[in-house]
Amino acid sequence: xTEAPLLDIRSVSMSFPARRGLAAVLGGTKPRELKxxxxxxxxxxxxxxVGLVGESGCGKSTLGRCIAGLYKPTSGEILYRGxxxxxSENRAEAPRRVQMIFQDPYASLxxxxxxxxxxxxxxxxxxxxxxxxxxxxxxxxxxTIVGLSPKLQAQLPHSFSGxxxxxxxxxRALAVEPEIIIADEPVSALDVSIQAQIINLFIxxxxxxxxxYLFIAHDLNVVRHVSHRVAVMYLxxxxxxxxxxxLFRNPGHPYTNALLSAIPKxxxxxxxxxxxxxxxxxxxxxxxxxxxxxxxCPIAIAxxxxxxxxxxxxxxSRWVRCHRAFEIRAHNLKPPSTIHT
Amino acid sequence: xxxxxxLSIRHLTTVFEMPGRSVHAVDDVSFxxxxxxxFGLVGESGCGKSATCRSILRLFAGAPARIRQGAILFxxxxxxxxxxxxxxxxRGAEISMIFQDPMTSLxxxxxIGEQIAEGLRRHQRLSGPQSRRAAQELLGEVGVxxxxxxxxxxxxxxxxxxxxRVMIAIALACRPQLLIADEPTTALDVTIQDxxxxxxxxxxxxxxxxxxxxxxxxxxVAQTCDRVAVMYAxxxxxxxxxxxxxxFPRHPYSRALLNSIPGQEEASAELVPIPGSPPDLxxxxxxxxxxxxCSHALAECTAAPPDLLMVRPGQATACIRHxxxx
Numbered sequence: 001x002t003e004a005p006l007l008d009i010r011s012v013s014m015s016f017p018a019r020r021g022l023a024a025v026l027g028g029t030k031p032r033e034l035k036x037x038x039x040x041x042x043x044x045x046x047x048x049x050v051g052l053v054g055e056s057g058c059g060k061s062t063l064g065r066c067i068a069g070l071y072k073p074t075s076g077e078i079l080y081r082g083x084x085x086x087x088s089e090n091r092a093e094a095p096r097r098v099q100m101i102f103q104d105p106y107a108s109l110x111x112x113x114x115x116x117x118x119x120x121x122x123x124x125x126x127x128x129x130x131x132x133x134x135x136x137x138x139x140x141x142x143x144t145i146v147g148l149s150p151k152l153q154a155q156l157p158h159s160f161s162g163x164x165x166x167x168x169x170x171x172r173a174l175a176v177e178p179e180i181i182i183a184d185e186p187v188s189a190l191d192v193s194i195q196a197q198i199i200n201l202f203i204x205x206x207x208x209x210x211x212x213y214l215f216i217a218h219d220l221n222v223v224r225h226v227s228h229r230v231a232v233m234y235l236x237x238x239x240x241x242x243x244x245x246x247l248f249r250n251p252g253h254p255y256t257n258a259l260l261s262a263i264p265k266x267x268x269x270x271x272x273x274x275x276x277x278x279x280x281x282x283x284x285x286x287x288x289x290x291x292x293x294x295x296x297c298p299i300a301i302a303x304x305x306x307x308x309x310x311x312x313x314x315x316x317s318r319w320v321r322c323h324r325a326f327e328i329r330a331h332n333l334k335p336p337s338t339i340h341t
Numbered sequence: 342x343x344x345x346x347x348l349s350i351r352h353l354t355t356v357f358e359m360p361g362r363s364v365h366a367v368d369d370v371s372f373x374x375x376x377x378x379x380f381g382l383v384g385e386s387g388c389g390k391s392a393t394c395r396s397i398l399r400l401f402a403g404a405p406a407r408i409r410q411g412a413i414l415f416x417x418x419x420x421x422x423x424x425x426x427x428x429x430x431x432r433g434a435e436i437s438m439i440f441q442d443p444m445t446s447l448x449x450x451x452x453i454g455e456q457i458a459e460g461l462r463r464h465q466r467l468s469g470p471q472s473r474r475a476a477q478e479l480l481g482e483v484g485v486x487x488x489x490x491x492x493x494x495x496x497x498x499x500x501x502x503x504x505x506r507v508m509i510a511i512a513l514a515c516r517p518q519l520l521i522a523d524e525p526t527t528a529l530d531v532t533i534q535d536x537x538x539x540x541x542x543x544x545x546x547x548x549x550x551x552x553x554x555x556x557x558x559x560x561x562v563a564q565t566c567d568r569v570a571v572m573y574a575x576x577x578x579x580x581x582x583x584x585x586x587x588x589f590p591r592h593p594y595s596r597a598l599l600n601s602i603p604g605q606e607e608a609s610a611e612l613v614p615i616p617g618s619p620p621d622l623x624x625x626x627x628x629x630x631x632x633x634x635c636s637h638a639l640a641e642c643t644a645a646p647p648d649l650l651m652v653r654p655g656q657a658t659a660c661i662r663h664x665x666x667x
Contacts, residue, residue, distance in 0.1 A: 055530040056501075161618050191385035191557065196601035196614035203611070218530060225603035225612070262535040264560030266602055268584045271564055275539050277532040280500055 004082030006212055007044035007067070007098075007180055012076035013037055014062050018285060032285050036062040038236040039076065044180065049206060049213040051227030051244065053220055053259070057281055059236040060216045064182045067214065068100040080180075096126060099173035103185035105165030109157040115143070115168055116153035122175040142171040145208075147201060163194035170201065174209070184216045195222070202226060220263055224248050229317075232256045235284055235292040238311060241319040252320035254297050254328040291323065299324050345417060346373035347518055347551050348397070353411035355389075355396045357404060362623040366392035366406075368575040371649075374519070379545060379552045381566035381583070383559065383598075387619060389575040390555045394521045397553075398432055415519070434464040437512035441524040443504035447496040453480070453507050454492030460514045479510040484540060502533035509540065516548060523555045538565050559602060563587055568655075571595045574620050574630035577649055581656035591658040591666050593635045629660070637662045 014037040020029065037059040044050055052060045066073045069086045078085045086094050102108045109118060119139045123129045129138045140150040146167040157165055166186060173181055183202070187195040203226060205211055217223050223230055223244075230247045232240040232255065240253040251257040258277035279296045282288055288295050294304040303323055311321040320326070355367035367389045374380045382390040395401055396408055397420065413420040420431065432438075440446045448456060457479055458472035467475065473492070480488035483506040496504060505525060512520055522541065526534035542565060545552055554566060562569050562583060570580040571594065579592040590596040600613040617634045620626050626633070628643040635642070641661060649659040652667070660666075 055532060163618065192598060192601050193385060193615035194618065196603065196612040199603060200612055200614060220531065221603045258532060262531045264535070264538070264558065264564040266559040266563045266587060266599065268563045268587055273539060273542065276535050278536075280502055280533065 004079065005043040006046045006081060008079040008082070009040060009042045009067065010077045010079065011039045011041050012063065012066055012073045012078060013039050014059070014066055014071055015074045034285055035236050035287070036284070037066065037073070040238055042231060042238065042241070044212050044214060046179065046212055047206065047210045048229070049215055049227045051223035051230040052214060052216045052233065053218065053223050053230060054233035055281055056218070057284060058233040060233050061184050064100065064184050064214060064216050068098055068182050069094055070100070096176045097178055098180045098182060099176060099178040100182040100184065101169050101173050101186050103189055105162060105169050105189070108169055109165060111157050114154050114156055118168070119172055119175055122172055126176050128176065138175070142175055145174065145205070146171045161194070162190050163197055166190065166198050167201065170205070174205070178211070180212045180214070182214045182216070185218065187222060188217060188219060199226060220259060232259065235282070235287050237292065237321065238319070239293065239321045241311070243317055246318065250329065252314060252318055252326045253322050254299055254324070255293050257328045299328055347376045347416065348374040349414040350393075350397070351412045351414070353393065353396055353413065354409040355392050355406055356409050357406050359405065359623070364623045365575050365625050366622060367396060368625070370577055372570050372577065372580060374551050374553060376551060377545065377549050378568065379542070379554055379566045381562040381569035382553065382555045382572060383557060383562055383569060384572035385557060385619060387622070388572040390572050391523055393572070394438065394523050394553060394555055397521065398436060398438060399428055400432070400438070430464070433460045433517070434515045435517055436519045436521065437515070437517045438521040438523065439505070439508045439512050439525050441527050443501065443508045444496065446508060447504060449496050452493055452495060453499070457507070457511050457514055460511060464515045475514070479514055480507070483507070483510045483513070484536070502529055502537065505529065505537055506540070509544070513544060513548070517550060519551045519553065521553045524557070525554070526561065527557070541565070559587065559599060571598070575622055576630060576646065577659060578631065579656070579658045580649060585653065585656045591652050591656060591663040592660045593637050593662065593666065594631045596666060637665060
């Protein structure tokens with residue numbers, strides 16, 4: 001028997017009621033729904049990092065928040081080692097297993113609490129350390145783990161730089177000794193030189209503490225660097241799931257291909273004037289029929305406008321939701337990124 | 342033919358006077374932008390790249406900025422000598438600017454068409470109907486579909502990428518010779534960024550204008566700029582044609598920036614971050630401002646700030662150790 005995965009997301013959907021105008025409310029119009037996440041299934045193993053990418057509004061943060069328990073999914077289940085993660089009997093335990101780190105370290109720390117207070121609050125709420133001496137010792141250790149000097153613990157957040165604040169947020173998440181960390185754009189507010197420091201910290205902590213990450217980011221270079229596997233989302237659905245290096249080397253979905261070719265490469269010899277993806281994200285309130293991507297897809301055929309493709313395993317560990325999976329590279333005899341100008 | 346550069350900045354020094362301290366945001370910065378050139382200004386937050394742009398137009402949004410010295414020659418005329426009335430004739434007409442966040446730079450209570458037409462009436466004295474027709478044309482030109490109906494929409498009815506297109510239409514309205522684009526795609530998704538950058542390049546080709554593009558992303562520089570200046574702590578560290586800078590950086594900071602971009606390597610090798618963080622500009626360091634974080638620093642580096650010197654044709658570097666990086 002294989003062991004249950006650390007985290008098993010089974011067909012999770014999350015809808016939000018759309019705001020209605022007064023006339024619609026009085027007229028009794030049925031509220032429209034925004035399906036932010038549509039039947040997403042994903043597994044996370046211990047020590048594994050899965051990157052979650054896609055454009056703003058694709059549902060990647062909503063999925064992260066569902067797992068962290070900040071939203072209750074409309075349907076589907078989230079299992080932790082085979083048990084429901086957020087079941088009522090697990091309410092006290094769940095936050096100790098899954099912790100979340102946010103994009104903006106300025107907004108996620110209380111400006112009136114010293115670093116020591118922020119960290120000791122977590123420790124005492126979860127009864128992880130008792131007595132002043134034990135708490136101080138744990139706070140010192142947490143700060144050391146994330147590369148900050150314990151001497152700084154009496155200071156308030158404003159005296160720290162963005163990178164240091166993100167280290168404090170990480171220390172706070174680690175205080176409860178979680179196994180899973182949902183990191184929602186954890187480095188996108190930071191400058192590149194500082195970003196590299198924090199990415200290295202994430203990787204070091206993963207090795208040392210055997211953490212599993214769901215790493216949500218729009219920067220594909222960052223995701224490529226930290227992830228073992230990558231899931232690409234479009235309008236609430238996973239359209240491709242693959243081992244990171246394979247996905248970047250040979251994208252199977254035309255959307256993944258477009259995302260990759262849109263990354264500006266820091267190489268002036270590989271310039272392209274071709275636009276990688278025309279148009280904008282369709283209105284998520286009424287996703288297009290058939291394949292949601294067909295309105296922007298360069299290789300869409302008649303079938304794509306009628307029949308929604310399923311997420312299928314086209315090669316070992318390579319899941320693609322497309323009627324023409326892996327045809328994009330053949331179609332683009334010259335991928336746009338290599339046309340020299 | 343006019344061989345003078347369109348814009349020549351000489352020894353620009355801009356200081357923010359805060360209570361009890363002065364922040365030296367731009368310190369002795371000089372560079373030229375040629376006609377039809379896309380010139381990149383890169384660096385991390387607080388390096389002075391935005392302050393440099395704002396100094397050109399003297400748009401400081403109420404910040405206590407003072408341009409202490411220097412000259413900003415635009416078509417040979419020093420903008421710093423112009424009074425506020427003359428300067429407002431330049432803004433939007435000869436030089437226009439777009440910003441990172443198009444939502445906060447558009448007026449939420451005004452129809453898009455009106456916001457585009459406003460500049461045309463102010464600077465080109467077009468009549469109401471003429472300016473409205475021009476606004477609609479401009480909107481189509483920047484890739485907004487159904488411009489005839491969308492001119493009547495308000496900013497909140499546009500997506501982030503479409504708002505940036507509207508900003509570009511406003512900036513282009515009077516056919517400026519220089520467009521200053523301050524992180525124009527930073528708030529956008531990568532696919533939309535790609536569309537906007539290519540729109541800017543197409544406009545440069547069609548209008549023959551010059552673009553000063555501020556960015557923190559060396560990928561954006563590689564894809565769009567002809568020449569580029571790397572700024573660090575208020576000073577230019579290196580100035581070169583894009584290819585030389587990215588292929589043969591001669592300043593340790595430029596090289597370190599390139600090394601800290603993730604995703605370059607196939608395997609997840611450890612990134613090489615730059616240790617420490619940028620200096621506090623209210624208490625300027627003696628010597629080279631990068632020396633506390635530089636792995637090549639010598640005792641001399643703490644003495645005087647190095648001059649920006651030609652190290653190869655088309656490449657100037659402010660580092661006394663540039664030789665070891667060649």
